[in-house]
Amino acid sequence: MNQEIETYIKQLDRNLEQLDPTERAELEEFYREFLLDAHLFSRYDIEKELGTPKKLAHKIMADYSLTTLKTDPATANVEQPQHNLQAIKWILFGLCAVPLGLPLFLILVAVILFFIVLIVLLVGVLAGLLIPTGWIMYKSFPLLLTSNWAVGCFYIGAGIMVCAVIFLVGPVCWRMARGVVSLVARIARWLGRKVLIGKYYPGGAAK
Secondary structure (H helix, E strand, O other): OOHHHHHHHHHHHHOOOOOOHHHHHHHHHHHHHHHHHOOOOOHHHHHHHHOOHHHHHHHHHHHHHHHHHHHOHHHOOOOOHHHHHHHHHHHHHHHHHOOOOHHHHHHHHHHHHHHHHHHHHHHHHHHHHHHHHHHHHHHHHHHHHOOOHHHHHHHHHHHHHHHHHHHHHHHHHHHHHHHHHHHHHHHHHHHHHHHOOOOOOOHHHHO
16 A cells, blocks of 8 residues: 555544544545545645645535535534534635635635624624613712702613613624524535535535
């Protein structure tokens, strides 16, 4: 067996620790046979065709995340933020690893940054209302013990109303953040399918 091929395959395996051993073994066998059939026996020729083991692993994981989501009915409509964030990460890595993926990568990063700025601004507005409101309420309590108690009641009551609105809006913001993650994940999957799906994870073609 060619030593360069075996070294490459072992390095690829180390970069695919997220997959279970059975899938890793199948991928090793697939790419070993591919390299042997293509007569790619030197490291230069192997990396010219497939890229470095790390880059190939990124492409495989991106393709894997797209393929399993598309073909598995149990996960076809998964909306968990953790799952979506994981998919976004691997698709970004996968796009970086393919020759024509850089423009798509930049588009996806721009979309992500736009939504991050939007969420930060929204959280900033809520925090900007909550902090001064709490300070005004704190300063208004001593007025309850003076002849200006009515003014103190007014400010405290107004502060309670503002806080109630903020705490009601908070869960809505959380749902919006989850929706943004889901939307970005869908955009990432759409872009990933244009350049990745079925090309690097061979299990996708058979499913």
